[in-house]
Amino acid sequence: MSTPGLNIPHCWGHRGASAEFPENTLRSFEQAIKDGSEGIESDVHITADDVIVMFHDTTLDRTTNGKGLITARNYFGADGLEHVRTLKEPVQQIPTFKELCTLLMEPENRHVSLNVDIKPNNDPERLFRIMGEVVHQFPNYENDLAPRLILGLWHPKFIQPAKHHVPMLRRAHIGASPADAVKYFWNDCDAFSIRFPSLVGAEGQAFLRKAREANKDVMVWTVNRKDEMVEAARYGVKAILTDYTADLHKLRDEMKVDFDAVHRQNVSPWFSWASLRYYAPAVYTYQRACRFEVERHAGESFDGARLA
Template sequence: MVSPTALPECWGHRGASAAYPENTLASFSAAILDGAEGIESDVHVSKDNVVIMFHDPSLGRTTDTTGLIREKNWYGDMEHVRTTKRGSDGKTQPIPTFVATVDLLMQESHKHVKFNVDVKVQNEPDRLFTLMRDVITAQPNWETELAPRIILGLWHPKFIVPAKKYLPWIQLSHIGMSPRVAREFFWESCDAFSLSFPSLLSAGGEKFRRECKAAGKKIMVWTVNRREEMIEAVRWGVNAILTDVTQDWLMLRSELQRDYTKASAGSRWFLWTRLDYYYIIQFKKWADQHSQLEKVGGRFQKVLGTLELPSSSLIS
């Protein structure tokens, strides 16, 4: 029997987003109710300086309206927007603010839940982190009951210095699709790395996993929704699995805890059955994404010097 502490934590990717509209309080609450140890969500800032939980820079893909978030006010406009998708309860959902999400996490029964904030490159770092700081520090006992549970996920190195300036008590992670980029631009500044599942399959991914283990750095992997991928991530020894299907991973984790050998049995041939897993496909996806990140956020540059990181670790 495998010790529960040896298995990856469950973090709801945009909440329990397979069952409820992504990045909504209903989705976050469902993931927590399922038993997830953490939730992951994305942030953008409205024209009137409200931080909202939303993945895209525009509203059209998932809601009943259109337009760029940065060009719209929250009050009188986006506060009335609803998702087009309905949850398993048959209801659409409003867009939550960062304030409302923090309030959810500060409920007494939720104070164990970690909060992975995905910082989208379209944000202006000083503005975003100032607004986030004001929300966090407005909570009672925020230093001990909230800040230690938050981890900022950064795609672009331009956010590193502002994050340490405005949110020095928050841990940093890098989110990406390339172990090489993680090593070159984020290694000294981050103590955790959230990388796509296919990017960790290659020889370079295997080497990076070994380096992280040797250095005591944590690895989260996204977005892992298939049983065989979950088992593979367990074999890698990652610290957290980000998934849309929180119930599925938690049920599988229980099976692994009861009988690891039986639950993890099966062929690994699936690793050769999907084009997404092949290096050339992954390289093309990374190159396209990297080009877009630099187009929006500017050229990647190394942060000079080692930044002091918080001493506590969010991920077991």
């Protein structure tokens, strides 16, 4: 039987249904929706001709037949990114933010949210100005689109520009440290997307309680193991970000029928000790490394942004 009061988390496709299709492509997004996802997570960068594209890396090399920095290339034109294709099959084009919003505005997709992962190397003023211009192009965007767009902010320097240029969009912090989430983002974000291992221990469980009391949503990334999916559901998170959207959808159906049985079948009584990733030293080391990389790419410390 189901545990009383337990709400089964939403499924958000991490870069779409990226285990099956090329990540951050329209085909991947479409499949995640077909698999039953209530949300999609995708990353953004800006091209030289001011087009926002859905892409994770700063360079094209890892996942496409293109080369070089996205920021140095135009999207349109003879040598534009519109001609670049993914290495993984089925071969796909790099989509724009406008194309993804158009997909979300299709009548059958109006229940789907989009978590826009704002990579810290972006220029906040430029990015949010262009993003606002795109969103405003859609009829009745205030009711039909904007409420479903969630800005995922890694660095506090993005908070004020987001408030200025796209005040109609919700803000969430993406990170690995509950302490940083509270110190730098708590008053300015409605939700928090936290790396799963950071929620397993005492610090993470205290953060979940604090968020619940403040009526703030917590999502977890990136959860591809079945035992972690079930445990995340027990934590009461709002959404699970996963590459395996079809698998999570099937598991959610099973949890709705008898959560306790699914938990017994998949989660060891010793779960918290089952992986070194959950141990406090490993969690802390990852948190420090993550913040270092975010600050390096942003070109500014968290404290510097807060004092600016």
